[in-house]
Amino acid sequence: xxxxxxxxxxxxxxxxxxxxxxxxxxxxxxxxxxxxxxxxxxxxxxxxxxxxxxxxxxxxxxxxxxxxxxxxxxxxxxxxxxxxxxxxxxxxxxxxxxxxxxxxxxxxxxxxxxxxxxxxxxxxxxxxxxxxxxxxxxxxxxxxxxxxxxxxxxxxxxxxxxxxxxxxxxxxxxxxxxxxxxxxxxxxxxxxxxxxxxxxxxxxxxxxxxxxxxxxxxxxxxxxxxxxxxxxxxxxxxxxxxxxxxxxxxxxxxxxxxxxxxxxxxxxxxxxxxxxxxxxxxxxxx
Numbered sequence: 001x002x003x004x005x006x007x008x009x010x011x012x013x014x015x016x017x018x019x020x021x022x023x024x025x026x027x028x029x030x031x032x033x034x035x036x037x038x039x040x041x042x043x044x045x046x047x048x049x050x051x052x053x054x055x056x057x058x059x060x061x062x063x064x065x066x067x068x069x070x071x072x073x074x075x076x077x078x079x080x081x082x083x084x085x086x087x088x089x090x091x092x093x094x095x096x097x098x099x100x101x102x103x104x105x106x107x108x109x110x111x112x113x114x115x116x117x118x119x120x121x122x123x124x125x126x127x128x129x130x131x132x133x134x135x136x137x138x139x140x141x142x143x144x145x146x147x148x149x150x151x152x153x154x155x156x157x158x159x160x161x162x163x164x165x166x167x168x169x170x171x172x173x174x175x176x177x178x179x180x181x182x183x184x185x186x187x188x189x190x191x192x193x194x195x196x197x198x199x200x201x202x203x204x205x206x207x208x209x210x211x212x213x214x215x216x217x218x219x220x221x222x223x224x225x226x227x228x229x230x231x232x233x234x235x236x237x238x239x240x241x242x243x244x245x246x247x248x249x250x251x252x253x254x255x256x257x258x259x260x261x262x263x264x265x266x267x268x269x270x271x272x273x274x275x276x277x278x279x280x281x282x283x284x285x286x
Contacts (some may be wrong), residue, residue: 002026002050003200004025004092006083007057009033011157012192016054017194030057038079047086052200054095055083058126061160065121076125077132084136084144093143095199095255098135098209099126100150100251109254112148112209130209137207145199150213150253153273154189155280163274165225167281170227170235178242180221183250185213188268188276198262213253214266226274 003020007013008029020027028050030036037043038057058076059065065072080096087094102110103117118124137140153163163186169175195212202208218226221239228235258264268276 001052001200002028004028004030004047004050004053004086006030006038006053006055006079010056011154012152012189013056014156015154015189016056016196019197023197024143032057038082038204039075041082041085042168043084044082045089047090048257049090050092052093052095053083053087054097054196055080056097058097060122060123061138062120065125069121072121073125073128076122077128078130080132084132084142088136088140088142094133094136095128096143096144096146096276097132098146098148100148101121101127101130102251103246104248105251108250109215109252110209110211111116111254112257119248132156132200134207141158141205143203143205144207145202146207146209147195147199148209149187149192150185150211150251151187152189152192153186153277154192155277157189157277162220163227163277164281166224166227167274167278170224170231171281173233173235175224175228175235175237176240177220177224177237178240178244179247180224180239181219181249182247183219183252183253185215185217185253186223186270187213187238187253187266188273192267194267195262195264196260197265198258198264203233208261210253210258210262211253212258212264213251213255214270215253215255216270217250217252218270223270223274230271230275230278 009031059072100201115256116128
């Protein structure tokens with residue numbers, strides 16, 4: 001088996017490639033850091049034959065999607081078209097890593113039939129890409145599995161994201177956050193990678209979408225207090241009470257479809273996952 005991973009040097013891609021190599025699976029890494037740009041068709045159209053393509057390459061930091069919307073739309077959409085076209089030509093299967101697309105939920109837990117509300121430029125670009133995947137399945141019979149992870153976390157994540165940001169602040173002895181109340185369903189990176197491997201086994205020649213989460217939500221306040229409790233040092237936690245634009249109050253993933261069809265279930269509880277992240281951050285500082 002030969003698997004292409006776009007965005008192979010990113011947070012998720014790095015973990016995934018490492019796991020594939022541990023399993024002795026042949027990996028073709030495509031990443032801008034390796035001077036291979038998936039948005040440049042001339043660079044990738046002669047790619048050797050492969051069996052699966054996991055499309056992870058994308059711009060993902062939501063605040064930047066408001067500052068640089070053209071870059072987000074161009075990178076995410078053109079990159080996805082090229083990935084799909086490679087799969088069509090090579091008769092390979094595609095796994096597209098999407099995102100949370102449901103806006104403020106109308107009900108909890110959120111299943112795949114929940115109405116879509118792409119509430120920022122990043123989410124809108126992901127939704128357009130999902131439609132492209134659906135079109136390639138419909139018109140070219142290309143098998144595509146779409147994974148919609150909720151809030152991913154784990155060692156090595158960029159410190160712009162909530163959990164690594166809190167951990168970094170906590171180690172310094174003070175935590176300053178905005179709104180303590182929003183709740184999120186967090187999925188640990190190892191569980192996400194396990195879902196990727198299950199997607200390889202899923203062979204239905206179809207187009208399917210799967211939510212991925214833990215199935216339980218935690219508030220910003222609960223996460224901060226858990227981190228402070230584990231560190232067991234005197235940490236002051238303060239909140240500015242500033243509300244983010246288009247803030248979502250709560251998200252909980254209904255993962256019953258993934259459990260049934262992918263035979264997947266998360267294993268890492270939030271306390272265990274946070275401990276791994278804290279230990280990794282401490283090791284980096286030392």
